[in-house]
Amino acid sequence: MRKEKGFSVIEIVLVLGVIGILSSFIVPKTRDYLAMAKDSKVINTLNSLRMASESYYLEKGEYAFEGENKTLVDALPNLSKYMRDSLKVESDKILLEIGGSKKMEESEESVVYGGKVEVYIDNNKEIVLKPFGEVGNFNMRGEEWSKM
DSSP states (O other), rough: OOOOOOOOOHHHHHHHHHHHHHHHHHHHHHHHHHHHHHHHHHHHHHHHHHHHHHHHHHHSSSSTTTTTSSHHHHHHHHHHHGGGSOOOTTTTTTEOOSSSSEEESSSSSTTTOOOOEEEOOOSSSEEEEETTOOOOOOOOSBBGGGGG
């Protein structure tokens, strides 16, 4: 009598079921971590832009967005010398892609994945972020975009 080698259908179905259950726990957390990574990239870009602005100020004695360059978009060619990455301008705005946002600081059910934030100069001549479109006021870690 010869014994067949291999797995039975029941064994394969059980293994696929266990893999499915485990992946249902892993996928949502992975999505959150990827969103937080994109948010961190936006924050690093903001800091890089601020450093470029300060470097320009130290070299020229004025900010890149003063004088004839009233907006950050106009000043971007002057700042690009001090920055490693180039920024994309969309319809006279500097928009950065984020991983996700929240409407409220601690709420987990109001998470919106994807979206953009705008980089602009506020009344105090500081470079800040503000939500653009359907983006919530807080990043995935619960920090307010405008206070970064």
